[in-house]
Amino acid sequence: MEKTKFTLLNKIQYPEDLRKLSVDELPLLCKELREDIVEEVAVNPGHLASSLGVAEITVALHYVYNTPEDRIVWDVGHQAYGHKILTGRREQFCTNRKLGGIKPFPSPSESEYDTFACGHASNSVSAALGMAVAAKLEQKKDRHVVAVIGDGAMSGGLAFEGLNNVSSSPNDLLIILNDNNMSIDRSVGGMKQYLLNLSTNETYNALRFKASRWMNRKGMLNDDRKNGIIRLSNALKSAISHQQNIFEGMNIRYFGPFDGHNVKELVRILRQIKDMRGPKLLHLHTQKGHGYAPAEKDVTTWHAPGKFNPDTGERLVDNDPNKPQKYQDVFGHTLLELARQNPKIVGVTPAMPSGCSMNIMMNEMPERTFDVGIAEGHAVTFSGGMAKDGLLPFCNIYSAFAQRAFDNIIHDVALLNLNVVFCFDRAGLVGEDGPTHHGAFDLAALRPIPNLTISSPMDEHELRRLMYTAQLPDKGPFVIRYPRGGGVLQDWRCPLEEVKVGTGRKLKDGHDVAVLSIGPIGNNVTEAIANLSGTSDLSVAHYDMRFLKPIDEDILEEVGRRFKKIVTVENGVKQGGLGSAVLEWMNDHGYQPQVIRLGLPDQFVEHGKVCELNKIVGLDAESIARAIRS
Numbered sequence: 311m312e313k314t315k316f317t318l319l320n321k322i323q324y325p326e327d328l329r330k331l332s333v334d335e336l337p338l339l340c341k342e343l344r345e346d347i348v349e350e351v352a353v354n355p356g357h358l359a360s361s362l363g364v365a366e367i368t369v370a371l372h373y374v375y376n377t378p379e380d381r382i383v384w385d386v387g388h389q390a391y392g393h394k395i396l397t398g399r400r401e402q403f404c405t406n407r408k409l410g411g412i413k414p415f416p417s418p419s420e421s422e423y424d425t426f427a428c429g430h431a432s433n434s435v436s437a438a439l440g441m442a443v444a445a446k447l448e449q450k451k452d453r454h455v456v457a458v459i460g461d462g463a464m465s466g467g468l469a470f471e472g473l474n475n476v477s478s479s480p481n482d483l484l485i486i487l488n489d490n491n492m493s494i495d496r497s498v499g500g501m502k503q504y505l506l507n508l509s510t511n512e513t514y515n516a517l518r519f520k521a522s523r524w525m526n527r528k529g530m531l532n533d534d535r536k537n538g539i540i541r542l543s544n545a546l547k548s549a550i551s552h553q554q555n556i557f558e559g560m561n562i563r564y565f566g567p568f569d570g571h572n573v574k575e576l577v578r579i580l581r582q583i584k585d586m587r588g589p590k591l592l593h594l595h596t597q598k599g600h601g602y603a604p605a606e607k608d609v610t611t612w613h614a615p616g617k618f619n620p621d622t623g624e625r626l627v628d629n630d631p632n633k634p635q636k637y638q639d640v641f642g643h644t645l646l647e648l649a650r651q652n653p654k655i656v657g658v659t660p661a662m663p664s665g666c667s668m669n670i671m672m673n674e675m676p677e678r679t680f681d682v683g684i685a686e687g688h689a690v691t692f693s694g695g696m697a698k699d700g701l702l703p704f705c706n707i708y709s710a711f712a713q714r715a716f717d718n719i720i721h722d723v724a725l726l727n728l729n730v731v732f733c734f735d736r737a738g739l740v741g742e743d744g745p746t747h748h749g750a751f752d753l754a755a756l757r758p759i760p761n762l763t764i765s766s767p768m769d770e771h772e773l774r775r776l777m778y779t780a781q782l783p784d785k786g787p788f789v790i791r792y793p794r795g796g797g798v799l800q801d802w803r804c805p806l807e808e809v810k811v812g813t814g815r816k817l818k819d820g821h822d823v824a825v826l827s828i829g830p831i832g833n834n835v836t837e838a839i840a841n842l843s844g845t846s847d848l849s850v851a852h853y854d855m856r857f858l859k860p861i862d863e864d865i866l867e868e869v870g871r872r873f874k875k876i877v878t879v880e881n882g883v884k885q886g887g888l889g890s891a892v893l894e895w896m897n898d899h900g901y902q903p904q905v906i907r908l909g910l911p912d913q914f915v916e917h918g919k920v921c922e923l924n925k926i927v928g929l930d931a932e933s934i935a936r937a938i939r940s
Contacts, residue, residue, distance in 0.1 A: 316342045324398050325372035325423075336373065336573045340365045344601040346400075347391050352620040356407050356414065356742070359599035359612045361391035363490050363570075367458065367594065368392040370576035371486075374584060375454055378422045381441050385434030385459040385469075387415025387746075388613070389488070390424075397423035407742035409918030414744045429746020430711060431684045432466025434459045435485060439472055442481040454584060455481075460488025460596070462661055465683030476589045477560035484583065485562070485591045488570060490598040557591045566593030571600055610664055634797040637830075638735055640770045641792070642667025644777050645704055647806070649675060652781055654702040658682060660689040666706040666735050686711050690718035690730075697728035702781055705730055709737040709749025709791060716755060723787045724761045730787050731780040737766065737791035738831070738881030739910070739924065744917030750910050752791055753828075753858055754886030763811055764789045764859040766829030770802035772856070778806040785811070793830050793881070795920070812860035820851035823938055824869045827879040828855045828888045831929060835879050838934035850938055861891055870901035877906045877937055881929060884909035906937050 318335060319342040322328050331339065344365050351358045369392070371382055377397075384390045394412065395403055398421065405411025416424035426437045438457035445453040463469060464487065476483055557564040565583060569575065576594070583590055598613075599605025604623030605612035617626040649655040649671055657679040663669040672679040682689050686707055693703035707715065712734055723730050737749035756764055763786065767773040773792055780788035817832075818839060827835045832854050839850045851873070853865050869876060876896075878889035889907030896903060910927055924930040928937070 316346060318342055319346060319395075319400075322396060323400070325377050325396060328369065328372050328396060331373075333574050333577055336366075336369055336577065340369050340573050341601070343369065343392050343395060346395060346403075348602055348620050350403055350406070351391070351615075352618050354404055354406060354408070355614065355616045356391070357388040357614050358602075359605045359609050360386070360388035362602055362605060363596045363598040363600050364389045364458070364460070364488055365392050365601065366571050366573040366576055367486065367488060367596070368396065370573050370580055371456060371458070372396055373577055374580040375456065378425075379452075380454040381425045381438065381456065382423075383426050383434045383438040383441065383455070383457045384416055384428045385457065385463045386431045387428045389458065389460065390416045390428070393423070394421075397421055407744075407917055409916075409922045411917075414742060414917050415746055427746065429744070430714065431463035432459070432468040433472075434463070435469055435472030435476060435483075438485070439476050439479065439481060439483055442483040443479060446480065446482075454484070456484045456486060458486045458488060460486075460490060462684050465661070465685055467685060467687060473557075473560060473562065477562055481589055482587055483589050485589070487566075487591060487593045488596055489567065489593060490596045561589075563588060563590040564593065565590065567595050568593070570594030570596035632800060634799055635770065635802045636667075636796050637770065637773060637792045637794070638665070638667040639670075640773055640797065640802050641706070641733060641735070641777070642670035644774045644806075646671040646674060648777060648781055649678065652702065654700065655781060656680065656696060656701050656703050658689050658693050658696075658703050658705040660684055660686045660707060660711065662706070662708065662735075666708070666733075668706055686715040687718045690715040690732075691722040693730045694718075694722040694726065694728050697723070697730045698726065703730050704733055704777075704781075706733040706735060708747070709734040709752045710740075710747045713751060713755070719756070719762075719787070720759055724759050727761045727786045729783075729785060731777070732787065732789045733777075734789060734791040736794045738793045738829070739915060739920050739927075739929075740794045741920045741923065742917050745914035748910075748915055749791070749793075750883050750915070752789075753880065753882040753888065754890070756789060757859055757886060757891065762787050762789060762859060763857065764791075765857045766791045768827075768830055768832040768854050768856070770797040770799050771804040772809075773797075774802075774804055775807055775809045776856075779809045779811065782808060791829065798830070798833050809856070812857050812862055814853055814855040814857065814862040814865045816851070816853050816865070818850070818852040820849040821872070822849045823875045823877060824851045824853065824873040825877045825879060825934075825938065826853045826855055826865075826869065826888065826892060828858055829881055831879055831881040834924070834929060834931045835934055837931035838938065841931060842935050842938060846939060848938065855888065858888055858891060861895065863895070866892065866895050867899070870896055870899060870903065874903050875906075876903045877908060877934070879929070879934060880909045882909055883912070885912060906940070908934060908937055 318339045344362055347361055399412055402412050407414045413420050415429045417427060418424050434457040438455050442455040555564050598609040615625055645657060657668045657671050659666055659668045660682055661684045663672050663681050668679060682692060689705055693705040696703050734752055737752060740747045756762055765776050767776050776790050825835050835852055839852055842848060855862060878892050880888040884907045887909055889909060893905055908928055915923055915927060
């Protein structure tokens with residue numbers, strides 16, 4: 311790709327090069343940085359709109375602060391493409407999200423400029439506070455710590471837990487609130503409306519800052535007096551403006567809101583507040599997708615648009631009519647179909663209505679669908695509350711994000727045996743988003759919990775049948791996990807029929823080896839057995855277990871009695887999942903077959919295409935066939 315047109319960006323390999331520019335050159339640098347991101351993401355798909363929205367913030371932070379000695383903690387790695395380009399990874403950025411290339415989200419294992427993991431939202435304030443406290447305790451007086459939180463992450467409970475502690479722990483943390491009124495879909499809730507309404511006079515802040523510096527020089531501000539003055543100041547300002555500032559109510563100095571796309575002004579403000587003592591929050595208004603017209607007009611689509619023509623904005627979408635529907639679209643259409651029949655059904659999603667296709671029901675039944683923002687724990691407990699009083703929530707959460715609601719699933723749903731249907735989208739390996747997004751742990755984590763039914767459909771018809779079964783009376787908490795992306799069937803529609811809970815099905819009989827699989831990875835097993843049939847005399851039986859809990863004991867009895875060799879296959883961690891359940895049952899019932907367990911290894915699987923990752927972890931058809939032969 312021709313990069314000679316980037317006159318300023320070509321001079322920058324690391325932030326120390328950026329700091330050699332004049333302030334007047336920074337707007338052009340931001341423009342070039344944006345163009346570089348657009349051109350790269352157009353041919354190597356990834357997250358676009360979020361990084362475009364923080365170009366000026368990214369440049370200003372690395373310009374004013376001495377990174378990596380100063381710490382910048384990004385919240386939600388979608389924002390960090392510009393950060394990667396400015397911190398030594400521009401030449402490698404074309405490998406972003408590719409197998410063996412740079413990681414999809416910031417990671418300390420990749421760069422010293424990446425201070426913390428940020429694949430999941432709302433952790434930046436807590437992590438940055440920890441770093442700020444560490445700097446104080448280790449006498450690193452010159453180290454500054456900045457948390458950049460936005461893209462709807464302020465709706466997450468962890469962000470408020472962090473803010474609460476920021477207000478009570480001695481620290482000099484700066485929190486930058488990138489307020490773009492978005493998560494992936496439009497952000498929702500009271501905090502969103504509060505931030506839209508919040509305003510503080512810039513002249514007032516400047517006068518207050520000068521007054522505090524004068525009083526410091528005169529020795530008039532000890533900690534007690536300082537806190538008292540801040541409280542008095544906040545009270546007076548609230549009385550004059552008729553508005554209470556939640557941040558200053560927590561003794562966190564508030565500045566803003568300011569224009570987050572005026573890079574010269576950002577540099578001035580950051581320099582002004584950089585050495586102020588005590589916790590501070592800088593509120594910036596930005597536009598997600600800023601600087602690229604197609605992304606500005608449709609930020610949800612352009613969050614991760616796939617390949618596109620950077621000059622025209624035309625998305626290069628695969629419109630093959632014979633391509634199977636995505637699992638999430640089958641979920642969305644089936645949920646609406648069920649909701650039309652069952653008035654008790656409601657839908658709940660934490661900020662992902664378009665990603666999980668709950669928007670299909672939301673468009674027709676907005677009063678029965680709830681986007682609760684980036685708040686997975688709340689989504690579960692909220693669903694539990696509705697179930698307690700007679701509704702039937704379908705709570706759709708990406709598998710990796712459901713990890714954040716583990717306690718809520720146990721305490722607020724399973725313990726009470728409530729009728730909540732958990733639909734865990736993006737289960738198993740998700741591909742280019744990498745280890746923070748792989749749905750690797752749900753089977754193993756949930757299997758020990760009483761009252762849960764845990765299922766995984768092998769194809770789209772099975773998904774529809776399981777959804778229908780889960781909404782029947784008195785099924786209790788019911789988990790359905792399915793993967794990201796396309797299914798396997800040309801015609802996904804089928805009659806809605808009940809599946810008896812705890813039953814699997816025999817897909818193929820045999821007498822040498824029994825293969826037990828759960829979920830869509832069973833399609834790889836089917837392919838492996840078909841490939842073996844032409845090259846081996848092995849007679850292989852295949853069972854789709856369908857349910858991990860309760861597991862089909864009739865199938866296990868048949869397999870234990872007939873087979874000495876068993877292979878289990880699952881798209882989740884081996885420890886604690888299907889293979890472990892089969893071994894436990896065989897041992898408890900006096901059977902001693904030789905069992906090979908195939909699943910994800912005891913390590914975090916990196917990013918790459920799903921087909922590439924399956925081969926690496928031994929879950930592609932060829933590897934499964936090899937395990938059967940062995």
